[in-house]
Amino acid sequence: MITDTDIAVIGAGPAGCNAALLAAEYDFSVVMLDEQVSPGGQVWRAKSPAILSAPETPESVAGESVRNAISQSNVTHLGGVRVWHIERSEDPFVIHYENAGVSCSLSCRCLVIATGARETIQPIPGWTLPGVVGMAGATSIFKQDLIPIGSKMVVSGTGPLVFFVAAEQQRLGGEVAAIVTSNTLLDWIKALPAMLLRPGLLFRGLRWITAMYVNRIPIYWGHTVTRVEGESSVSRVEFKKISKDWTPQGQPRFIECDCVSLGSGLISAFESFQLAGISLEHNSDLGGWIPKQEQDGRTNVGGCFICGDGAGIRGSLAAETHGKLAGLSAVAFLGAKINHSIVKLRREYARAASFGEAMSKLSIPRPGLTKLTTAKTVVCRCEGITRAEIEDEMNLGAQSTISVKSGVRAGMGPCGGKFCQTAITDLIAKTKSCPVSQIAPPTARPPLRPISVNTLAGDFDYSDLPISKPSPL
Amino acid sequence: MGCASALQMAEGGMKSIVLDQGDLGQGASGVNAGTLSLQIKRVKLMPYAIRGHQEWESMGDAVGFRKTGGYTLAFTDHEAELLHERMSLKAEAGAPIEFVSNSALREAEPNLADQVVAASYCAEDGYANSSLTGQFYRARLKQQGVQYREGFKLLGVEACNDGYVIRSANTTVSARKLLFSAGAWLKSLTALMGVELPVQARVNTVSVTERLPMLTRSVIGHATGLLTMKQKTNGTLLIGGGWQGRGTPEQGRGQVDTDSLRSNLALARHVLPAAENARILRSWTGFEAHVPDFYPLAGKLPGYEDVFVLGCVRGGYTIGPYIGKLMGDYILERTTELPLFDPGRSFPEVVV
Numbered sequence: 001m002i003t004d005t006d007i008a009v010i011g012a013g014p015a016g017c018n019a020a021l022l023a024a025e026y027d028f029s030v031v032m033l034d035e036q037v038s039p040g041g042q043v044w045r046a047k048s049p050a051i052l053s054a055p056e057t058p059e060s061v062a063g064e065s066v067r068n069a070i071s072q073s074n075v076t077h078l079g080g081v082r083v084w085h086i087e088r089s090e091d092p093f094v095i096h097y098e099n100a101g102v103s104c105s106l107s108c109r110c111l112v113i114a115t116g117a118r119e120t121i122q123p124i125p126g127w128t129l130p131g132v133v134g135m136a137g138a139t140s141i142f143k144q145d146l147i148p149i150g151s152k153m154v155v156s157g158t159g160p161l162v163f164f165v166a167a168e169q170q171r172l173g174g175e176v177a178a179i180v181t182s183n184t185l186l187d188w189i190k191a192l193p194a195m196l197l198r199p200g201l202l203f204r205g206l207r208w209i210t211a212m213y214v215n216r217i218p219i220y221w222g223h224t225v226t227r228v229e230g231e232s233s234v235s236r237v238e239f240k241k242i243s244k245d246w247t248p249q250g251q252p253r254f255i256e257c258d259c260v261s262l263g264s265g266l267i268s269a270f271e272s273f274q275l276a277g278i279s280l281e282h283n284s285d286l287g288g289w290i291p292k293q294e295q296d297g298r299t300n301v302g303g304c305f306i307c308g309d310g311a312g313i314r315g316s317l318a319a320e321t322h323g324k325l326a327g328l329s330a331v332a333f334l335g336a337k338i339n340h341s342i343v344k345l346r347r348e349y350a351r352a353a354s355f356g357e358a359m360s361k362l363s364i365p366r367p368g369l370t371k372l373t374t375a376k377t378v379v380c381r382c383e384g385i386t387r388a389e390i391e392d393e394m395n396l397g398a399q400s401t402i403s404v405k406s407g408v409r410a411g412m413g414p415c416g417g418k419f420c421q422t423a424i425t426d427l428i429a430k431t432k433s434c435p436v437s438q439i440a441p442p443t444a445r446p447p448l449r450p451i452s453v454n455t456l457a458g459d460f461d462y463s464d465l466p467i468s469k470p471s472p473l
Numbered sequence: 474m475g476c477a478s479a480l481q482m483a484e485g486g487m488k489s490i491v492l493d494q495g496d497l498g499q500g501a502s503g504v505n506a507g508t509l510s511l512q513i514k515r516v517k518l519m520p521y522a523i524r525g526h527q528e529w530e531s532m533g534d535a536v537g538f539r540k541t542g543g544y545t546l547a548f549t550d551h552e553a554e555l556l557h558e559r560m561s562l563k564a565e566a567g568a569p570i571e572f573v574s575n576s577a578l579r580e581a582e583p584n585l586a587d588q589v590v591a592a593s594y595c596a597e598d599g600y601a602n603s604s605l606t607g608q609f610y611r612a613r614l615k616q617q618g619v620q621y622r623e624g625f626k627l628l629g630v631e632a633c634n635d636g637y638v639i640r641s642a643n644t645t646v647s648a649r650k651l652l653f654s655a656g657a658w659l660k661s662l663t664a665l666m667g668v669e670l671p672v673q674a675r676v677n678t679v680s681v682t683e684r685l686p687m688l689t690r691s692v693i694g695h696a697t698g699l700l701t702m703k704q705k706t707n708g709t710l711l712i713g714g715g716w717q718g719r720g721t722p723e724q725g726r727g728q729v730d731t732d733s734l735r736s737n738l739a740l741a742r743h744v745l746p747a748a749e750n751a752r753i754l755r756s757w758t759g760f761e762a763h764v765p766d767f768y769p770l771a772g773k774l775p776g777y778e779d780v781f782v783l784g785c786v787r788g789g790y791t792i793g794p795y796i797g798k799l800m801g802d803y804i805l806e807r808t809t810e811l812p813l814f815d816p817g818r819s820f821p822e823v824v825v
Contacts, residue, residue, distance in 0.1 A: 085729070085731060087730075087731055088728070094731075096731050103735070105731070393608070396611065396612055397608070397612070397615065398496075398611075400496055400623075403497075403499070403607055405604075406498075406499070406503055406604035406608065407604070407607070407608040409604075412681075412754075412755075413683075413754070414752070414754055416754065416755070443757070445729070445755045445756060446729055446755075447753060447754075447755075450683060450752035450753065450754050451752060451753055452750050452753070453738050453742050453748055453751050453753060454749045454750060456734065457738045457739035457741075457742050457749075458739070460742070460743065464736075465697070465736070466736075468697070470555060470559070470697065471715075472515060472767040473516055473559060473562060
């Protein structure tokens with residue numbers, strides 16, 4: 001078992017893999033850790049090994065290519081492990097991770113954090129019903145298991161994922177009842193200049209939309225699903241037109257379906273950065289709270305570099321190049337002489353990032369979004385706390401994410417706030433009439449994922465207990 | 474402690490304003506394991522601790538107070554000796570502590586490990602929900618018309634005609650008297666007044682599990698003090714014991730030390746084997762301040778007539794609400810029910 005390495009890379013998505021591969025070219029020992037068994041992250045998620053063959057997609061091709069590159073390189077890939085803490089020490093970092101129920105630690109001279117993004121979903125009535133799935137979550141199922149979800153799906157949300165999810169659901173044999181998107185055609189036309197930077201993706205998108213029209217799947221531009229209805233699972237959705245600021249208005253309409261895919265955009269999974277000691281800043285163009293960063297993945301923490309969507313939602317192409325830049329920053333930190341063209345990579349990165357940022361802009365929340373969450377809507381799913389309960393707590397004086405968490409337990413469940421923090425922060429900002437950028441996320445606390453007492457305690461002999469001086473009597 | 478003092482002063486007709494660099498109660502009381510156990514209080518502080526328990530009991534549901542009774546366990550002969558010696562002295566000081574037989578323990582707490590050699594019990598022990606501290610005091614302050622400001626980071630203090638002017642980055646507050654009750658941050662704050670107090674901060678670690686079926690209904694302690702464990706009504710298990718994390722108050726929040734954490738959890742598992750598969754959701758640290766003789770600082774700041782200091786109680790969570798009242802009375806120039814602790818006293822040499 002490896003306990004020590006030059007460079008540790010957390011995350012095996014496009015950014016992490018590229019950082020690891022490039023760093024390995026400079027003859028440093030590189031260990032790449034990831035929760036999934038195979039590299040690829042979310043966007044290049046590998047299909048389940050139970051599936052022997054499947055038609056290629058651009059993502060599967062890119063994914064296979066990077067998986068081959070990793071297996072042929074000197075990178076040590078630790079797949080299926082869960083990083084639970086990043087400790088700053090003399091090394092200067094120690095990564096603590098769980099591997100098959102055992103807690104292990106890895107010391108490293110420098111660290112590249114490429115933990116990527118997760119999605120955020122605005123809570124709406126009925127969003128906790130079985131049959132409701134996030135859009136990014138849906139794509140994970142599509143990529144890994146190659147099955148459609150439910151038999152008749154309504155997709156509702158923002159950004160390009162809406163069309164990707166609908167297209168894949170169809171391709172894999174499912175039915176799409178309707179696409180409901182908060183974005184208008186005008187929003188997409190505004191993104192056209194940036195989309196021209198990636199004509200391949202633009203044409204792919206146009207093909208999806210054409211396929212929708214050909215199959216007579218309605219696309220409701222400038223609309224949003226306002227409630228999900230059903231007894232013990234989804235049976236239909238209510239949706240409405242929305243105004244320019246995304247406030248639902250007008251008469252409700254209904255669509256029968258057994259599955260709803262919702263999403264309000266991607267955000268950085270920033271907890272790892274917090275544990276590593278990197279400060280956060282707010283940038284709505286890049287998904288909200290992101291780590292403070294300098295060029296080429298450098299941060300205010302010496303020896304700690306960041307790349308990919310975790311550093312700001314700029315898309316997978318930007319992530320690949322960002323990974324290379326971060327990998328180069330890491331090896332330069334360790335004293336290597338760089339023989340790659342950083343200038344060329346920065347240019348590639350800027351181009352790719354323009355496209356990604358234009359896509360992210362489509363999901364920047366507008367004031368009407370919070371109105372979808374009614375007083376009785378559950379906001380904290382783990383603890384079953386409604387919007388009304390959170391607002392009551394705020395009326396009693398809780399004015400920060402920390403005090404709302406302490407008072408009402410919102411964010412204290414097993415998900416650690418991953419589902420609810422965005423919505424809670426939004427509610428606090430509205431109550432205080434101040435921008436979201438002034439409502440800092442709560443203090444990050446390990447473990448990054450729930451981890452059992454057994455795993456953490458390991459082998460313990462009672463006689464190992466330190467017999468310290470008893471406390472004063 | 475600051476809030477309790479302010480409330481007492483308000484009751485006596487003195488106007489005050491409470492300032493905190495963060496949210497009320499988040500410095501220590503709000504990140505505590507919430508244990509209210511007379512069995513871990515110092516002999517000389519027992520009268521204060523007993524009254525502290527009464528304060529928490531009167532706060533009741535608003536702070537999730539539960540009088541569950543508490544057991545302290547010994548697993549070796551040495552620990553049993555320690556237990557007998559210390560608990561007897563604490564009982565003499567007024568705590569209703571008794572020794573219990575193994576069979577009584579087993580009946581009350583069937584899921585505890587069976588290698589217990591000796592055990593003590595105190596019916597007055599229990600816990601409160603420390604995260605509700607801030608919410609509770611915010612409500613009480615509002616109710617009594619006491620002003621407070623959160624997010625007020627004190628940068629400087631200047632003497633003026635009528636008292637003092639306290640400065641933050643963008644605002645000032647004037648007052649005739651000052652009370653520093655900033656716990657682990659007392660050292661740097663009182664330094665602004667030119668006084669050096671030998672305040673040290675321990676970095677205590679607490680962990681919480683996901684919700685579990687009920688495994689224990691009492692507060693569980695260890696003869697060495699290295700474990701506190703309690704299961705709350707929502708099923709989550711709170712594990713503490715003063716295992717040390719890293720960091721200093723000046724740096725902000727402390728950091729969890731993984732070796733420390735693992736030993737803490739290993740001991741918890743040893744004591745309650747049924748918890749072995751429980752998943753830890755969060756671990757965090759909180760600062761606990763003390764001075765070299767491990768007794769409170771409660772009185773006038775050395776060299777000042779109108780500046781006071783309160784903190785370093787060691788058992789501050791339990792005793793805080795009560796000693797805050799005493800402090801309020803002291804500032805109101807009333808006689809205090811129990812004596813306070815002169816911050817100007819001489820301390821033994823600091824042994825590192």
